[in-house]
Amino acid sequence: MAVKGLGQIDQEYDGSNLKVGILHARWNKEVIDALVEGAQKRLLELKVKPENIIIESVPGSYELPFASAAMIKKHKLDVVIPIGVLIKGSTMHFEYICDAVSKALMDLQFKIGVPVIFGVLTCMTEEQAQARAGLIPGKMHNHGEDWGACAVETALKWSPYVERKI
Ligand SMILES: Nc1c(NC[C@H](O)[C@H](O)[C@H](O)CO)[nH]c(=O)[nH]c1=O
Numbered sequence: 716m717a718v719k720g721l722g723q724i725d726q727e728y729d730g731s732n733l734k735v736g737i738l739h740a741r742w743n744k745e746v747i748d749a750l751v752e753g754a755q756k757r758l759l760e761l762k763v764k765p766e767n768i769i770i771e772s773v774p775g776s777y778e779l780p781f782a783s784a785a786m787i788k789k790h791k792l793d794v795v796i797p798i799g800v801l802i803k804g805s806t807m808h809f810e811y812i813c814d815a816v817s818k819a820l821m822d823l824q825f826k827i828g829v830p831v832i833f834g835v836l837t838c839m840t841e842e843q844a845q846a847r848a849g850l851i852p853g854k855m856h857n858h859g860e861d862w863g864a865c866a867v868e869t870a871l872k873w874s875p876y877v878e879r880k881i
């Protein structure tokens with residue numbers, strides 16, 4: 716059994732009253748599509764209603780923080796899963812985006828009082844990204860599934876204790 720990964724969920728969750736946003740970048744589409752599908756599948760397993768899973772897109776991962784805030788407001792979401800796939804190229808572009816986006820997504824949730832899941836892969840190679848989207852048989856699982864579970868757990872277990880500001 717793999718050591719890495721979310722493992723068993725800590726209790727049964729019923730997401731039937733949640734409204735969840737999946738906001739995905741369009742860079743690295745093959746991997747993005749698999750991650751979005753994985754997140755969606757897990758949300759449905761945790762009883763989020765299909766009509767309460769809202770999917771929108773942005774051009775690249777750099778656009779995720781701003782659009783996450785906007786999407787939460789636009790759709791009155793309980794939680795958002797921003798999904799992006801960053802793959803190291805030949806310049807420092809990757810490092811700047813990874814750093815800026817991860818910090819902005821972390822900060823956003825404290826600013827607005829709504830959970831923002833970290834659905835961004837920061838990979839050195841295309842193969843690493845494909846493996847983490849479950850696209851290489853026998854390698855790794857689809858991390859989108861973990862993000863779906865994180866969204867439901869965080870929104871149900873912790874949001875009631877945090878004042879919403881948006
Ligand atoms: N190189 C990757 C990008 N780059 C695009 C930026 O995210 C952004 O859209 C552009 O700089 C305009 O603001 N995006 C990814 O999601 N993944 C990459 O590997």
Ligand SMILES: CC(=O)[C@@H](O)COP(=O)(O)O
Binds near residue numbers: 807
């Ligand atoms: C999108 C860019 O600006 C691009 O030139 C970045 O190049 P790289 O991904 O090779 O670092």
